[in-house]
Amino acid sequence: MATRINLGFLNGYAPSWAERIVQGSALVLGHPVDAVDLEMDLPRYYSADRGQYNATLILAGLLRHHSDPDSKIVGITRVDLFIPVLTFVFGQAQLDGPGALVSTHRLRSEYYGLPRDRERLVERTIKEVVHEVGHSFGLVHCPDYNCVMHAATYVEDVDLKSSRFCPSCEAQLQVDVPRPPQTA
Numbered sequence: 001m002a003t004r005i006n007l008g009f010l011n012g013y014a015p016s017w018a019e020r021i022v023q024g025s026a027l028v029l030g031h032p033v034d035a036v037d038l039e040m041d042l043p044r045y046y047s048a049d050r051g052q053y054n055a056t057l058i059l060a061g062l063l064r065h066h067s068d069p070d071s072k073i074v075g076i077t078r079v080d081l082f083i084p085v086l087t088f089v090f091g092q093a094q095l096d097g098p099g100a101l102v103s104t105h106r107l108r109s110e111y112y113g114l115p116r117d118r119e120r121l122v123e124r125t126i127k128e129v130v131h132e133v134g135h136s137f138g139l140v141h142c143p144d145y146n147c148v149m150h151a152a153t154y155v156e157d158v159d160l161k162s163s164r165f166c167p168s169c170e171a172q173l174q175v176d177v178p179r180p181p182q183t184a
C-alpha cells in the first residue's frame with residue numbers, strides 16, 4: 001500500500017521551488033508526496049546558547065500532531081538544527097517511524113560564502129528529504145557512496161551522492177507502486 005508523505009513547510013516557509021521538492025522526491029520514493037503548511041511554536045525549541053534549534057524536540061513536537069498511521073510527515077524548515085551531540089544536522093528522522101525533519105539552512109551555497117545557487121539547493125533538499133524518509137521507512141546508512149542513504153556529514157557529501165537508492169536499499173523499501181521491469 002502506498003504511504004502518503006506530507007512535506008510540512010514550517011511556519012510560512014514557502015520557497016518558490018517547493019513543488020520541485022514534491023515532484024523530485026515522489027519520483028524517487030514511489031509514494032504520493034504533498035506539500036502542506038505547518039505552524040509550530042519554533043521559538044520554544046531555540047537554544048540561545050547555541051543559536052540553533054533542537055531537532056529532536058521539533059521532531060517530537062511534529063509527531064504530536066500526527067495521528068494517521070498510513071502517512072508520514074516531513075517537516076521542512078530554514079532554521080539551523082542541532083542535536084546535543086553534534087554541531088549541526090541537515091535533518092533527523094525516526095527510524096521506522098512516522099516523522100522526519102529537514103533543514104535547508106546549511107544546504108544553501110550562501111551559507112558557505114558562495115553565490116546563490118537555486119538548482120543546487122533544490123537538488124540537495126530533494127536528497128535530504130529522500131534520505132530522511134528512507135530512515136522513516138527503516139533504512140539505515142548505506143556504504144554505497146552513490147546511494148542516497150549514504151551518510152552525509154558535510155554538504156560536499158550531499159553533493160557527491162545521488163538522489164536515488166542503491167538496489168539493496170531500493171529492495172528494502174518495498175515500494176508497492178508498479179514499476180517497469182529493469183533492463184541492463
Ligand SMILES: [Zn+2]
Pocket residue numbers: 131135141151152
Ligand atoms: Zn541519515
Ligand SMILES: [Zn+2]
Pocket residue numbers: 142143144147148149150165166167168169170
Ligand atoms: Zn543503499
